[in-house]
Amino acid sequence: MATSRGPRGRMTKPLVTKYNLGDSVAVTMVADSPDDPLVGEVGVIRRIVIADPDDGDVTFLMFVVRFRERCVRLAECEIASGQAVEAALWLQKQLATLDPKGGK
Numbered sequence: 001m002a003t004s005r006g007p008r009g010r011m012t013k014p015l016v017t018k019y020n021l022g023d024s025v026a027v028t029m030v031a032d033s034p035d036d037p038l039v040g041e042v043g044v045i046r047r048i049v050i051a052d053p054d055d056g057d058v059t060f061l062m063f064v065v066r067f068r069e070r071c072v073r074l075a076e077c078e079i080a081s082g083q084a085v086e087a088a089l090w091l092q093k094q095l096a097t098l099d100p101k102g103g104k
Contacts, residue, residue, distance in 0.1 A: 043067040
């Protein structure tokens with residue numbers, strides 16, 4: 001099921017995302033500041049809002065994601081479903097155990 005928002009302001013069509021309120025998501029982008037969540041940190045979507053529908057630029061959805069002690073606004077390109085990230089981290093751990101020289 002998908003979530004749809006809009007249209008509002010100068011928007012001509014609604015914005016749609018595969019994420020819903022309450023979904024677990026993980027951060028996929030490197031943090032800009034020490035207070036930002038780390039890559040792979042999992043949180044829960046608390047709000048889905050439209051980013052500046054009247055500013056004339058490209059309009060997109062922002063997700064207010066609750067991490068342990070804080071809420072952070074993230075764009076859709078900065079998050080992934082919790083299951084996808086867990087699978088990627090598992091694969092990364094498996095690949096890290098391989099011998100890069102092929103056992104020689």
